[in-house]
Amino acid sequence: MVFDIYTLVEVLWLIIPAYAANGLTPILGLKKGLHPIDGGRRFKGEPLFGPGKTWEGLIFGTIMGGLIGLIEMLAYPYLPFSISPLPLNIVPMSLILGLLLGFGAMFGDLAGSFIKRRLKIPRGRPAPILDQEDFLAGALVFSLLLISLEASWVILLVFVTFVVHILANMIGYILKIKKQLW
Ligand code: CTP
Numbered sequence: 001m002v003f004d005i006y007t008l009v010e011v012l013w014l015i016i017p018a019y020a021a022n023g024l025t026p027i028l029g030l031k032k033g034l035h036p037i038d039g040g041r042r043f044k045g046e047p048l049f050g051p052g053k054t055w056e057g058l059i060f061g062t063i064m065g066g067l068i069g070l071i072e073m074l075a076y077p078y079l080p081f082s083i084s085p086l087p088l089n090i091v092p093m094s095l096i097l098g099l100l101l102g103f104g105a106m107f108g109d110l111a112g113s114f115i116k117r118r119l120k121i122p123r124g125r126p127a128p129i130l131d132q133e134d135f136l137a138g139a140l141v142f143s144l145l146l147i148s149l150e151a152s153w154v155i156l157l158v159f160v161t162f163v164v165h166i167l168a169n170m171i172g173y174i175l176k177i178k179k180q181l182w
């Protein structure tokens, strides 16, 4: 089964470092004077990535992923996974896996902006599905360096991430961290 509570627990455990990376980085946007990764460079008249993708964001997101991975690793012995009636497939979380998920998320997000600019979608304008799923794809691909993924995880994550991303953006918008609803 894909849409059951057991699979949900397994995928949330795996993906929270990536959610932290992608979800906390917009806080940086409140600061001025960040350094865009593309340095203002353009490709065929459009920005390579745009000013919303900064080195500070890439580094911050990666560190956040690592930090959450480390916290999960330390918390693991105290969590009641063993009370589950079905044995759970909980990936061994670690600092390294967290860093991979965080970096992968930021890499996927960067690739998403690259595609948006090629489609001539300006920075901050919506690109449905791409805006919600780019960081997930990046995080999952990079996680493959360390773990193997179940197909059911990937399917569930595509749905869960879509919903979580939209809800998180609404909260960010209300808190005035995000300027747009997407
Ligand atoms: N951010 C950053 N560096 C990154 C990724 C994100 O500084 N590598 C910050 C920026 O302040 C950005 C905000 O997080 O504006 C929200 O990210 P996102 O919604 O992905 O970027 P957008 O500004 O909407 O730009 P795009 O259209 O390229 O997605």
Ligand code: MG
Residues within 6 Å of the ligand: 124, 125, 131, 182
């Ligand atoms: Mg955006």
